[in-house]
Amino acid sequence: MMIKRRHQSDVRSSEITPKDVYMERRRFMAAGAGALLFGAVGATPAAAARTKLDGVVQGLYQADEEWTPYDDITSYNNFYEFGTGKDDPIRYSRFFNPSPWSVTIDGAVEKPGTYTIEDILKPHALEERVYRLRCVERWSMVVPWVGFPLADLLKRFAPTSGAKYVAFETLLDPERMPGQKLGVLEWPYVEGLTIDEAMHPLTLLAVGLYGETMPNQNGAPLRLVVPWKYGFKSIKSIVRISLVEKQPPTSWNISTPREYGFYSNVNPEVDHPRWTQATERRIGDFFRRPTLMFNGYAEDVANLYAGMDLVKNY
Numbered sequence: 001m002m003i004k005r006r007h008q009s010d011v012r013s014s015e016i017t018p019k020d021v022y023m024e025r026r027r028f029m030a031a032g033a034g035a036l037l038f039g040a041v042g043a044t045p046a047a048a049a050r051t052k053l054d055g056v057v058q059g060l061y062q063a064d065e066e067w068t069p070y071d072d073i074t075s076y077n078n079f080y081e082f083g084t085g086k087d088d089p090i091r092y093s094r095f096f097n098p099s100p101w102s103v104t105i106d107g108a109v110e111k112p113g114t115y116t117i118e119d120i121l122k123p124h125a126l127e128e129r130v131y132r133l134r135c136v137e138r139w140s141m142v143v144p145w146v147g148f149p150l151a152d153l154l155k156r157f158a159p160t161s162g163a164k165y166v167a168f169e170t171l172l173d174p175e176r177m178p179g180q181k182l183g184v185l186e187w188p189y190v191e192g193l194t195i196d197e198a199m200h201p202l203t204l205l206a207v208g209l210y211g212e213t214m215p216n217q218n219g220a221p222l223r224l225v226v227p228w229k230y231g232f233k234s235i236k237s238i239v240r241i242s243l244v245e246k247q248p249p250t251s252w253n254i255s256t257p258r259e260y261g262f263y264s265n266v267n268p269e270v271d272h273p274r275w276t277q278a279t280e281r282r283i284g285d286f287f288r289r290p291t292l293m294f295n296g297y298a299e300d301v302a303n304l305y306a307g308m309d310l311v312k313n314y
């Protein structure tokens with residue numbers, strides 16, 4: 001059953017009030033010392049432009065849960081290229097311009113090349129899918145993404161038999177992504193999936209949310225969404241997709257291998273070394289709730305890991 005409850009914060013840009021702009025300005029002013037590094041102190045930004053996406057159809061997957069409000073999805077998140085605080089991405093991605101944008105598809109494909117984002121998107125119908133996203137830090141949210149299956153894109157470039165894994169890379173540009181001037185991670189941010197995970201129908205390349213183009217802080221113009229894995233697998237602002245023979249490196253595994261493995265499936269039974277993963281706090285809720293195996297997508301994805309030791313392959 002599909003139940004859709006739109007939250008009152010689902011407003012068109014024309015409805016954004018002076019109060020919103022004021023609050024946004026307050027956020028900016030509160031930026032403090034970090035702002036010296038990240039720039040833009042004293043700027044008076046208008047509310048971010050919000051552009052509706054045309055021709056979006058209802059997708060197959062609709063989590064039957066209340067959508068997390070737009071303002072929460074876009075103001076409390078992780079995007080270390082714009083700082084490590086939860087409210088850094090909205091603040092410091094304000095002037096990021098994701099256009100023009102191109103994406104390189106290479107490795108074990110018959111048709112490698114670098115394509116404009118327009119050429120990448122052209123053949124794909126956009127659909128809305130409501131997915132749960134759970135961060136390894138134990139907060140979660142429900143997001144109406146707009147996108148298309150990654151599998152449809154990969155098939156266009158004709159993977160060869162050497163394509164066992166898919167590696168993803170975020171833009172590397174410290175001038176435009178000032179968090180890359182800090183050594184908190186190795187840059188660029190990289191992630192990877194097995195080919196079966198990448199071809200799974202749940203795996204989405206997203207270009208927007210709430211029916212509108214992707215906000216900068218959520219990974220404009222193109223990001224991955226893998227709803228049964230911890231949020232960090234869902235890499236943002238992608239510039240390269242490589243089909244490869246060997247398991248590719250991933251940013252969090254490079255930085256802290258004991259805490260973050262290649263698979264990173266949401267699993268309430270396998271704890272993070274420093275905290276339990278059995279519960280989570282839905283953004284906007286006060287009480288914690290139990291975390292579900294594979295984030296509630298076990299029926300769809302458990303077969304990908306049949307016979308695998310999920311304690312070893314964390």
Ligand SMILES: Nc1nc2c(c(=O)[nH]1)N[C@H]1C(S)=C(S)[C@@H](COP(=O)(O)O)O[C@H]1N2
Nearest residue numbers: 077078079080135170189231232234235236
């Ligand atoms: N390039 C890049 N992608 C990233 C991150 C990041 O820091 N850099 N953070 C990840 C983490 S930890 C999470 S929880 C999700 C959050 O997605 P959201 O911002 O849409 O909530 O993005 C992931 N993708």
Ligand SMILES: [Mo]
Nearest residue numbers: 135136231232
């Ligand atoms: Mo995360």
